Amino acid sequence: xxxxxxxxxxxxxxxxxxxxxxxxxxxxxxxxxxxxxxxxxxxxxxxxxxxxxxxxxxxxxxxxxxxxxxxxxxxxxxxxxxxxxxxxxxxxxxxxxxxxxxxxxxxxxxxxxxxxxxxxxxxxxxxxxxxxxxxxxxxxxxxxxxxxxxxxxxxxxxxxxxxxxxxxxxxxxxxxxxxxxxxxxxxxxxxxxxxxxxxxxxxxxxxxxxxxxxxxxxxxxxxxxxxxxxxxxxxxxxxxxxxxxxxxxxxxxxxxxxxxxxxxxxxxxxxxxxxxxxxxxxxxxxxxxxxxxxxxxxxxxxxxxxxxxxxxxxxxxxxxxxxxxxxxxxxxxxxxxxxxxxxxxxxxxxxxxxxxxxxxxxxxxxxxxxxxxxxxxxxxxxxxxxxxxxxxxxxxxxxxxxxxxxxxxxxxxxxx
Amino acid sequence: xxxxxxxxxxxxxxxxxxxxxxxxxxxxxxxxxxxxxxxxxxxxxxxxxxxxxxxxxxxxxxxxxxxxxxxxxxxxxxxxxxxxxxxxxxxxxxxxxxxxxxxxxxxxxxxxxxxxxxxxxxxxxxxxxxxxxxxxxxxxxxxxxxxxxxxxxxxxxxxxxxxxxxxxxxxxxxxxxxxxxxxxxxxxxxxxxxxxxxxxxxxxxxxxxxxxxxxxxxxxxxxxxxxxxxxxxxxxxxxxxxx
Ligand SMILES: Nc1ncnc2c1ncn2[C@@H]1O[C@H](COP(=O)(O)OP(=O)(O)OP(=O)(O)O)[C@@H](O)[C@H]1O
Ligand SMILES: [Mg+2]
Numbered sequence: 277x278x279x280x281x282x283x284x285x286x287x288x289x290x291x292x293x294x295x296x297x298x299x300x301x302x303x304x305x306x307x308x309x310x311x312x313x314x315x316x317x318x319x320x321x322x323x324x325x326x327x328x329x330x331x332x333x334x335x336x337x338x339x340x341x342x343x344x345x346x347x348x349x350x351x352x353x354x355x356x357x358x359x360x361x362x363x364x365x366x367x368x369x370x371x372x373x374x375x376x377x378x379x380x381x382x383x384x385x386x387x388x389x390x391x392x393x394x395x396x397x398x399x400x401x402x403x404x405x406x407x408x409x410x411x412x413x414x415x416x417x418x419x420x421x422x423x424x425x426x427x428x429x430x431x432x433x434x435x436x437x438x439x440x441x442x443x444x445x446x447x448x449x450x451x452x453x454x455x456x457x458x459x460x461x462x463x464x465x466x467x468x469x470x471x472x473x474x475x476x477x478x479x480x481x482x483x484x485x486x487x488x489x490x491x492x493x494x495x496x497x498x499x500x501x502x503x504x505x506x507x508x509x510x511x512x513x514x515x516x517x518x519x520x521x522x523x524x525x526x527x528x529x530x531x532x533x534x535x536x537x538x539x540x541x542x543x544x545x546x547x548x549x550x551x552x553x554x555x556x557x558x559x560x561x562x563x564x565x566x567x568x569x570x571x572x573x574x575x576x577x578x579x580x581x582x583x584x585x586x587x588x589x590x591x592x593x594x595x596x597x598x599x600x601x602x603x604x605x606x607x608x609x610x611x612x613x614x615x616x617x618x619x620x621x622x623x624x625x626x627x628x629x630x631x632x633x634x635x636x637x638x639x640x641x642x643x644x645x646x647x648x649x650x651x652x653x654x655x656x657x658x659x660x661x662x663x664x665x666x667x668x669x670x671x672x673x674x675x676x677x678x679x680x681x682x683x684x685x686x687x688x689x690x691x692x
Numbered sequence: 693x694x695x696x697x698x699x700x701x702x703x704x705x706x707x708x709x710x711x712x713x714x715x716x717x718x719x720x721x722x723x724x725x726x727x728x729x730x731x732x733x734x735x736x737x738x739x740x741x742x743x744x745x746x747x748x749x750x751x752x753x754x755x756x757x758x759x760x761x762x763x764x765x766x767x768x769x770x771x772x773x774x775x776x777x778x779x780x781x782x783x784x785x786x787x788x789x790x791x792x793x794x795x796x797x798x799x800x801x802x803x804x805x806x807x808x809x810x811x812x813x814x815x816x817x818x819x820x821x822x823x824x825x826x827x828x829x830x831x832x833x834x835x836x837x838x839x840x841x842x843x844x845x846x847x848x849x850x851x852x853x854x855x856x857x858x859x860x861x862x863x864x865x866x867x868x869x870x871x872x873x874x875x876x877x878x879x880x881x882x883x884x885x886x887x888x889x890x891x892x893x894x895x896x897x898x899x900x901x902x903x904x905x906x907x908x909x910x911x912x913x914x915x916x917x918x919x920x921x922x923x924x925x926x927x928x929x930x931x932x933x934x935x
Contacts (some may be wrong), residue, residue: 285798602794605755607783607859609776616857685755689790 283620285629286506286592294624297588301668302635305661308574309636309653315570317651319563326559328411328472329552332523335359335463336516336537338478340509341544355501358510359546365537373518373529379405380489381515383477384496388485389454390442397438398479399455403493409519412481417449417465420488428490432461436469437482453485459495461487477514483635483670487594500641526553578664581628582672589621589676600680601688610672617680618637621673622666629665701767702862702894703729703752708761710917711746712731721747722758723917729896736905736925737898739914745898746867748914752896753865754782761783766862784813786837787856791868793848795840801827801851802836808859826854830884845864846877853884863894871902882907 287294338360342562363380370378384403389396407419415436424431432453438449445602449464455461470481471528485496518528541547593600600613636658640651683691710722721744722817729735737745749800750756751763754770755780770781784801795804805823806815827833830850832843840848849869854863870878882904885895897908905911908927915918 282799282803289798308749446836598794599796602790602796603807603811604779605753605782605788605794606781606808606855609779612811685748687792689755 280619280623283616283623286596286620287600287624290592292592295587297581297584298624298628298631300584301578301625301665302535302632304344304631305578305579305629305665306635306639306659307577308570309633309649309657310643311570311573311638311656312567313636313653315563315566315641316654316657317565317640317644317649319559320652321650322559323556326552327554328470329550329555330409330517330519331410332520332526332557333552333555334518334526334533334553336533337548337550337552338511338514338520339546339548341546354395354551356508356510359544360511361513361516361537361547362510365540366513368536369516369518369533372532373520375521376518377405377530378520379403379409379517381406382489382492382496382512383514384500385490386455386459388438388442389446390451393442393444395438397623398477398484399432399492400484400486401489401496402486403489404469405519406486406517406525409517410468410481412607413468415466415468416447417463419465420486424488425490428494429488430459430461430491431464431487432464433465433467433486435467435480435482435486437480438485439466448517455485461485465533489629508612509562520601523553526551530554547649556617573662574657574661578668581625581665582586585625585669586672586676588624589673590679592620593617593680595674596680597683597688597691600683601685601691604683605689613681614677615641617677618670618673621677622669625669625672626662626666629662632665633662636661697730699730699857701728702731702760702765703896704764705748705751706762706764708748708751708758708763710744710751710756710847711759718915721801722751724761725917725919726913727912727919727922729894731862732889732892733863733910734885734895734908735897736908736911737896738900738902738911738916739920743912743914744917747917749865749867749896750896753786753788754778767845779811783808784859785862787859787861787864789849789852789856789864789866789869791871793840793845793852793872795848795851795855797840800837801837803856804840804851805836805855808855810857822858823854827851828856828886829837829857830854844877845873846880849873849877849881850884851880853888857888857893863896866895866897868899869934870899870901878904 341359366378366380370376380403384401384512385396385397385401387396388399402420404420404422404425407414414433416568417433419433420431423429432452432600434442434448442448442453443451448466451463452460453463453580459513467482468630474480497509498512518533521527530595537547603616637653640653644651705725705727708722708725709720712719712721720807724834724840725748727745730788732909736891737748740744747756751758754765758771760770761771765781765785773781796807799807802820802823805826807814807818823836824833832847832850832854835847840851843851870881873881886907889895897904897909900906906929909925911923913923
């Protein structure tokens with residue numbers, strides 16, 4: 277402790293020089309912590325996203341074929357563009373993977389209205405198992421049932437945000453929602469807030485209205501006018517979600533599905549298989565890469581800080597040659613001199629470390645506050661950054677301290 | 693230093709050589725010096741520039757080692773000790789006083805006084821008491837919290853003398869201790885040395901100044917790295933008084 281206070285005293289001799297050196301370490305530590313926090317935050321967000329998509333799911337989406345998109349303006353707008361997954365294919369998937377849960381999904385963008393309130397969102401026609409496969413929870417009322425399906429019931433379940441938009445004040449249960457110009461659905465349930473990013477159709481799960489698959493077929497048919505291209509499109513199923521009993525089967529299942537679907541869609545390429553687990557793994561791999569890159573950047577910045585410390589310590593040792601001689605004459609051993617200058621270098625960098633940690637905690641907060649970017653400061657990162665900074669001080673202080681200790685006391689005393 | 697002297701020998705040179713090899717030349721800074729310093733002695737070392745005074749002092753102080761010959765401190769040959777052990781000898785047995793005071797500028801007077809004990813792990817209430825006592829002894833009580841820069845040259849040298857006494861050394865080594873002081877202050881410091889002598893303090897000083905040397909009991913004259921003569925200043929003074 278005494279060594280530390282004495283070290284501080286010596287550093288106070290050159291306040292500006294000491295603080296500039298400290299700043300090198302400070303910004304190194306702060307930027308490492310902040311960068312890691314931002315990376316961690318972003319990565320956690322995507323990881324959560326992928327986890328919510330279901331790690332034991334395989335998602336097959338119908339996609340519009342590329343070349344038809346380009347020729348759409350020249351070809352007749354009367355012709356119907358048919359593409360994507362079919363009911364028959366969904367059945368074949370179920371037969372091929374009997375242990376899996378297969379959920380069919382149809383999507384229609386419609387103006388939705390209740391009283392004064394109107395919003396253009398997605399109507400999702402789907403099956404009972406959707407709730408479980410998509411990881412949704414009912415907040416109020418109930419979910420769609422087999423009975424609804426059989427009776428092609430005109431009932432719907434609202435996502436959290438569309439419920440808010442259409443029923444800002446009232447309880448939506450038992451009320452009616454008008455879809456398009458003539459289709460009315462009675463609200464039987466409202467979902468919990470999901471908060472996930474938008475799915476490929478451009479809407480979040482919170483913005484959708486869920487109706488029985490059978491009702492949607494009867495009401496809207498299979499041929500839809502695409503509002504963006506103004507063309508008639510025939511898509512039987514927009515998405516097929518396949519949930520496997522466990523996540524280890526996901527990759528095999530995805531391979532089988534690709535193999536099975538490929539022949540029929542070879543020319544159009546009008547489907548896309550997403551495996552959340554693979555995305556999750558990729559993201560994790562990316563995060564490891566990112567962390568590695570960060571570690572390299574951190575090492576470089578701390579190296580620079582360390583060189584600064586070494587520089588200052590060498591200058592200090594030269595300036596205080598006489599002091600070293602005096603101390604040696606008064607009985608200091610080499611190890612005492614080494615200790616003294618190591619402590620000084622350590623104090624210098626630890627000081628930078630402490631302030632750097634402080635700054636490193638504030639910066640992510642500020643980033644979250646100003647840019648809304650999620651950040652996450654991990655205790656291990658803070659400890660790591662601080663530990664490295666202290667170690668840098670010791671390592672880069674070693675050579676100057678060694679130089680100081682090995683001065684000839686007689687020469688040192690003669691030094692002006 | 694009479695032959696019948698029964699005071700213990702605390703520092704002894706036995707045929708000490710110190711040679712510097714400069715390329716092909718060998719500078720014989722000390723060339724066979726044998727000297728004994730007994731407890732309570734007050735010895736001045738004089739000689740022309742380059743005669744080997746500083747070299748001798750460095751070896752006496754354990755800052756340097758003889759090329760050959762023995763140097764005994766309190767009966768123990770320290771000429772072959774390793775660096776750590778020699779540091780211990782300096783820290784425990786020797787009190788240094790320098791021409792330019794050599795206080796550590798960023799430390800207070802008290803902290804400066806405690807430095808020698810610090811390296812022996814003896815800093816505490818005890819060392820503080822001792823520092824206070826010695827500060828009083830050299831006439832500087834009440835200045836313990838001052839920085840060296842706030843003191844005059846004479847005062848700084850008093851601090852340095854107190855510091856040299858902190859470890860109860862076998863002897864004090866002073867290198868031109870008054871060289872940076874005006875004649876009044878010089879006299880004060882020399883008076884202080886005289887004051888300390890009844891406590892049994894042994895003093896070895898190197899000086900160019902005959903006035904300083906004649907305050908000592910004996911003067912050792914060096915010439916070309918060898919002892920030219922050892923003068924008993926008291927006898928010389930008596931001889932001078934009665935021609
Ligand atoms: N480190 C060294 N390397 C080589 N020669 C040295 C060294 N130190 C001293 N000498 C030589 O040894 C001789 C004695 O030097 P020393 O410093 O002991 O003399 P001195 O009596 O103290 O002189 P001064 O009165 O000028 O201080 C001189 O010739 C000097 O050049
Ligand atoms: Mg000299």
